[in-house]
Amino acid sequence: xxxxxxxxxxxxxxxxxxxxxxxxxxxxxxxxxxxxxxxxxxxxxxxxxxxxxxxxxxxxxxxxxxxxxxxxxxxxxxxxxxxxxxxxxxxxxxxxxxxxxxxxxxxxxxxxxxxxxxxxxxxxxxxxxxxxxxxxxxxxxxxxxxxxxxxxxxxxxxxxxxxxxxxxxxxxxxxxxxxxxxxxxxxxxxxxxxxxxxxxxxxxxxxxxxxxxxxxxxxxxxxxxxxxxxxxxxxxxxxxxxxxxxxxxxxxxxxxxxxxxxxxxxxxxxxxxxxxxxxxxxxxxxxxxxxxxxxxxxxxxxxxxxxxxxxxxxxxxxxxxxxxxxxxxxxxxxxxxxxxxxxxxxxxxxxxxxxxxxxxxxxxxxxxxxxxxxxxxxxxxxxxxxxxxxxxxxxxxxxxxxxx
Ligand SMILES: Nc1ncnc2c1ncn2[C@@H]1O[C@H](COP(=O)(O)OP(=O)(O)O)[C@@H](O)[C@H]1O
Ligand SMILES: [Mg+2]
Numbered sequence: 001x002x003x004x005x006x007x008x009x010x011x012x013x014x015x016x017x018x019x020x021x022x023x024x025x026x027x028x029x030x031x032x033x034x035x036x037x038x039x040x041x042x043x044x045x046x047x048x049x050x051x052x053x054x055x056x057x058x059x060x061x062x063x064x065x066x067x068x069x070x071x072x073x074x075x076x077x078x079x080x081x082x083x084x085x086x087x088x089x090x091x092x093x094x095x096x097x098x099x100x101x102x103x104x105x106x107x108x109x110x111x112x113x114x115x116x117x118x119x120x121x122x123x124x125x126x127x128x129x130x131x132x133x134x135x136x137x138x139x140x141x142x143x144x145x146x147x148x149x150x151x152x153x154x155x156x157x158x159x160x161x162x163x164x165x166x167x168x169x170x171x172x173x174x175x176x177x178x179x180x181x182x183x184x185x186x187x188x189x190x191x192x193x194x195x196x197x198x199x200x201x202x203x204x205x206x207x208x209x210x211x212x213x214x215x216x217x218x219x220x221x222x223x224x225x226x227x228x229x230x231x232x233x234x235x236x237x238x239x240x241x242x243x244x245x246x247x248x249x250x251x252x253x254x255x256x257x258x259x260x261x262x263x264x265x266x267x268x269x270x271x272x273x274x275x276x277x278x279x280x281x282x283x284x285x286x287x288x289x290x291x292x293x294x295x296x297x298x299x300x301x302x303x304x305x306x307x308x309x310x311x312x313x314x315x316x317x318x319x320x321x322x323x324x325x326x327x328x329x330x331x332x333x334x335x336x337x338x339x340x341x342x343x344x345x346x347x348x349x350x351x352x353x354x355x356x357x358x359x360x361x362x363x364x365x366x367x368x369x370x371x372x373x374x375x376x377x378x379x380x381x382x383x384x385x386x387x388x389x390x391x392x393x394x395x396x397x398x399x400x401x402x403x404x
Pocket of ligand 2: 159
């Protein structure tokens, strides 16, 4: 018996295809694609594909699902991995009576203010926050909470349009830029202090069955604020200790509170200087591509297959045993314009080669990416955390990018 699994994405990008391939390799699955852009590999791996103008549009998605189910019969699952699609996919599932994460849960995982309310109601530590529609409301919040504050879109991604305000003047200037209104409020948060980390789980039947941690070096907002920094995400091999344990307990409670059934989760959290933790946010999707890959590496599992088995069959493929450390450095240089040169690649390769998992070098001539994830990356792994740290430091110190 073949079960229809519908996977939706804007395009079959390099990162998306890892999940598509894993789905296509499952036994007894007839993979049906919904894509904004079609290419040969998408066509080859999917039994059938529907093209949509806008993969984030509920109407377009519904129409595509309706077309595919008329041709092939009802869908067993409707899944995706992109943050901007998660709520719409839940809505489509609801429309077509397909099991999976509910619209309510998907919305709580997506809307940062509602998420924080739900987490706080469950007794979990989160930043104080307010959705503000005007400068007056923003200053009232600042009065109550104090500076510094973080300003961001209520459902943003990738630290886009996210700012820190250290004073009333900075708050006023940032609000002038973001222009909050009743229909487009801005999310204001107390600034959490300490180091930033992530916590990933593979959750089946509502129960997190496997999990993993990472350290952000430093937090994305700090990387955005400091053009000379190159972001590193390190997955230490050792994740024991009171602070990780607090984060794990809070993470599991967060998943229960928001109500996920099957899938991967990606939570960001802060370890405060006093040893306490606070949750930054949590998403009901795999983490970003390199973090996802590293989660598989350190735990010695095929993470894409594990995700596919969880979302399609509701099972955990294999237990996770953490046997490696891994790290990714996102490559960027200072300056503006297009990538003009990349130096030090050969030298870096000599040092990294035995432990190099993947590298994507910036493309000469390509416009600089203004996000904290830069223009390329290097992923390494090593069985010792100390060595992994030294290797990734060597990568960012050796590879040099210029723009013109
Ligand atoms: N309340 C906060 N306290 C400290 N840092 C924050 C806070 N909110 C956001 N940040 C910083 O901004 C980054 C982006 O914010 P986040 O809420 O994770 O949104 P997204 O990742 O969806 O863009 C975080 O990773 C963190 O570095
Ligand atoms: Mg985030």
